[in-house]
Amino acid sequence: MKLRMLTLATLAALAALASGPTLGADEVVIGDIDDMSGVYADVMGAAGVEVVKWAVADFGGTVLGRKITVLSADHQNKPDIGAAKFREWADQNGLNLLLGGSNTGVNIAMAKVAAVKHVPIFNIGPGGASLTNEDCTAYSVHYTYDTVALANGTATAIVNAGGKTWFFLTADYAFGTQLQAAASKVVEARGGKVLGAVRVPLGAADFSSFLLQAQASGAQVLGLSNAGTDFSNSLKAANEFGLTKTMKPAALLAFDTDIHSLGLPTAQGLYLTTAWYWDLNPETRAFGKRFYAKFNREPTMDQAGAYSATLTYLKAVKAVGTTDADKVMAELKRAKINDLFTTGGYIRADGAMIHDMYVMQVKTPQESKYPWDYYKVVKKMSGEEAFGPITGLCPLAPAPK
Amino acid sequence: MTTVFGIPVAAILGQLMLGLVNGSFYAMLSLGLAVIFGLMRVVNFAHGAFYTLGAFAALLGLQWLGISYWVSLLLAPLAVGLVGVVVERLLLRHVYGLDPLYGLLLTFGLALICQGSLHQVFGATGQSYPVPTALAGVVNLGFMFLPVYRAWVIVVSLAVCFSTWFVIERTRLGATLRAATENAPLLQAFGVNVPLLVAATYGGGVALAALAGVLASPIVLVNSHMGSSLVIVVFAVVVIGGMGSIVGSIVSGLVLGVVEGFTKVIYPEASSVVIFLVMALVLILRPTGLFGKD
Numbered sequence: 001m002k003l004r005m006l007t008l009a010t011l012a013a014l015a016a017l018a019s020g021p022t023l024g025a026d027e028v029v030i031g032d033i034d035d036m037s038g039v040y041a042d043v044m045g046a047a048g049v050e051v052v053k054w055a056v057a058d059f060g061g062t063v064l065g066r067k068i069t070v071l072s073a074d075h076q077n078k079p080d081i082g083a084a085k086f087r088e089w090a091d092q093n094g095l096n097l098l099l100g101g102s103n104t105g106v107n108i109a110m111a112k113v114a115a116v117k118h119v120p121i122f123n124i125g126p127g128g129a130s131l132t133n134e135d136c137t138a139y140s141v142h143y144t145y146d147t148v149a150l151a152n153g154t155a156t157a158i159v160n161a162g163g164k165t166w167f168f169l170t171a172d173y174a175f176g177t178q179l180q181a182a183a184s185k186v187v188e189a190r191g192g193k194v195l196g197a198v199r200v201p202l203g204a205a206d207f208s209s210f211l212l213q214a215q216a217s218g219a220q221v222l223g224l225s226n227a228g229t230d231f232s233n234s235l236k237a238a239n240e241f242g243l244t245k246t247m248k249p250a251a252l253l254a255f256d257t258d259i260h261s262l263g264l265p266t267a268q269g270l271y272l273t274t275a276w277y278w279d280l281n282p283e284t285r286a287f288g289k290r291f292y293a294k295f296n297r298e299p300t301m302d303q304a305g306a307y308s309a310t311l312t313y314l315k316a317v318k319a320v321g322t323t324d325a326d327k328v329m330a331e332l333k334r335a336k337i338n339d340l341f342t343t344g345g346y347i348r349a350d351g352a353m354i355h356d357m358y359v360m361q362v363k364t365p366q367e368s369k370y371p372w373d374y375y376k377v378v379k380k381m382s383g384e385e386a387f388g389p390i391t392g393l394c395p396l397a398p399a400p401k
Numbered sequence: 402m403t404t405v406f407g408i409p410v411a412a413i414l415g416q417l418m419l420g421l422v423n424g425s426f427y428a429m430l431s432l433g434l435a436v437i438f439g440l441m442r443v444v445n446f447a448h449g450a451f452y453t454l455g456a457f458a459a460l461l462g463l464q465w466l467g468i469s470y471w472v473s474l475l476l477a478p479l480a481v482g483l484v485g486v487v488v489e490r491l492l493l494r495h496v497y498g499l500d501p502l503y504g505l506l507l508t509f510g511l512a513l514i515c516q517g518s519l520h521q522v523f524g525a526t527g528q529s530y531p532v533p534t535a536l537a538g539v540v541n542l543g544f545m546f547l548p549v550y551r552a553w554v555i556v557v558s559l560a561v562c563f564s565t566w567f568v569i570e571r572t573r574l575g576a577t578l579r580a581a582t583e584n585a586p587l588l589q590a591f592g593v594n595v596p597l598l599v600a601a602t603y604g605g606g607v608a609l610a611a612l613a614g615v616l617a618s619p620i621v622l623v624n625s626h627m628g629s630s631l632v633i634v635v636f637a638v639v640v641i642g643g644m645g646s647i648v649g650s651i652v653s654g655l656v657l658g659v660v661e662g663f664t665k666v667i668y669p670e671a672s673s674v675v676i677f678l679v680m681a682l683v684l685i686l687r688p689t690g691l692f693g694k695d
Contacts, residue, residue, distance in 0.1 A: 209665035236620075
């Protein structure tokens with residue numbers, strides 16, 4: 001009898017202790033799942049996590065009297081890893097907000113988890129516009145940029161500059177194909193023609209064969225519907241083969257880290273679209289300086305976006321006085337966003353964060369006066385012009401009649 | 402213009418040319434792997450990492466010490482080869498008598514450490530290495546414009562592959578190496594320093610990978626994971642040619658480069674898998690590889 005009581009008591013005590021890792025009941029938990037070691041690791045990556053911690057510190061470290069904790073994980077560009085980690089944090093760590101890093105495929109998988117777990121997700125790194133269309137959820141916010149805005153910016157600029165016929169080199173996954181579709185739409189709407197396209201496996205080592213096909217098409221513009229190392233390698237090869245003398249390259253997605261790797265002699269003259277640039281105004285320059293001191297390079301738009309997204313969320317939580325996901329999402333879609341990332345930005349019913357986008361042209365080596373002085377502003381597009389009207393493909397935002 | 406199966410002849414010739422360029426890389430890398438496996442029975446998964454190290458040696462040599470491309474072609478393989486010898490002496494020699502799986506795991510682990518360290522220090526995006534001025538520009542072949550540098554790559558690879566084959570198959574040193582594979586204790590009884598020979602062989606195979614890395618640096622961005630995707634393909638090439646066959650690795654490297662090139666024209670989406678399809682076919686029909694002896 002005594003032994004049985006002892007056993008029961010021990011089991012009860014163990015059960016109480018084994019309630020799992022801290023549920024974070026009195027903490028606000030922010031998670032960042034990103035590519036920390038692969039082709040997109042420099043775009044947001046480990047530096048992005050640090051920037052999120054800065055935002056938390058700048059906000060005061062606590063919200064509603066609760067301490068704010070930041071978690072991070074590497075999704076290794078695999079959707080199942082990203083989704084599993086998100087689920088684990090939501091179940092065991094009391095996650096309140098997830099920041100999604102690069103890779104559209106992973107973010108689509110994670111958005112589905114957000115809908116099930118009722119945890120807001122800010123898609124900061126990915127481009128695929130389907131995140132606010134077919135793949136939209138009530139808990140996702142597509143923050144920094146999307147394939148529609150990139151196409152409206154860069155493709156329009158190039159067609160206006162005379163590039164009417166296009167040939168696409170497309171990364172064969174969700175992001176690449178969506179970007180090609182968006183750019184083709186812009187080209188055809190402006191009286192241009194798409195002469196052909198070739199789909200290249202993600203991370204291909206050599207682009208020379210595909211570039212040869214592009215050259216054979218006789219198109220005026222080489223549409224590079226890829227990103228990261230794919231973009232840099234294909235542009236480098238295009239230069240080497242003398243393709244850039246007869247075809248104009250269209251950098252549909254490029255970050256300043258890519259321009260830095262390529263060097264201005266190779267990248268000069270490229271048109272690209274960005275949501276943010278470190279050298280736009282005193283506020284952005286201050287953030288750039290702070291980032292440079294720690295990481296010895298200037299921040300990308302994704303890193304600035306991560307900072308802004310964290311602050312935006314914390315402000316919303318403070319305003320509604322709770323971390324309840326539905327109330328916070330309602331506030332997020334009501335309030336305006338004014339910070340170093342954007343002025344007058346707002347989150348639309350389908351989850352898209354509408355804000356100004358900039359069409360830039362990469363400077364020539366002679367025009368560049370100091371390190372990372374890479375872009376000159378060609379055009380500032382309003383959010384409505386960049387992101388276009390509501391398509392009606394997202395059930396949360398029916399198209400206006 | 403004349404077409405074959407709907408594809409212009411000019412396009413086919415162009416892809417053939419490019420396939421030869423890629424094939425030369427495959428040939429040189431798989432040659433190093435075949436030499437190491439043939440003479441040491443070690444599955445060197447670290448081959449891709451040594452290729453990356455060769456490229457970084459060239460890049461850093463230029464940035465920190467102002468070493469030109471031409472000097473790097475000699476120095477980088479030597480330096481990386483020395484690293485290989487150290488690795489062999491300190492780590493690899495402990496797994497020789499064991500299941501080949503241990504050698505595979507050890508070299509795989511080394512590759513990951515190398516990649517991770519490079520990533521930690523240099524980031525993921527990679528850096529540009531300039532094409533040497535003597536090799537810049539394009540040459541008009543009529544059916545395509547071929548960059549001079551790529552023609553150079555073909556020439557160097559073929560020369561290196563031929564010389565390696567010649568040394569192994571036609572010289573006394575090569576004969577000694579081949580004897581070491583067949584009966585090491587007997588050879589040692591003849592007074593040959595077999596451990597030194599083995600270390601030098603590993604260093605040599607690794608130096609070949611590093612040379613491929615130097616040749617690749619003006620073509621691709623030098624980054625920490627440039628070797629990892631390539632090494633899997635190279636393994637497939639070696640399996641097709643026959644593990645341990647020198648001639649097999651050279652010939653299949655070149656042929657598969659061309660096959661991959663054609664796939665890129667006919668059905669580009671399959672270009673990253675076609676070599677593995679060929680490997681599966683060869684393993685079914687002729688498991689020892691096209692030129693294999695075992």
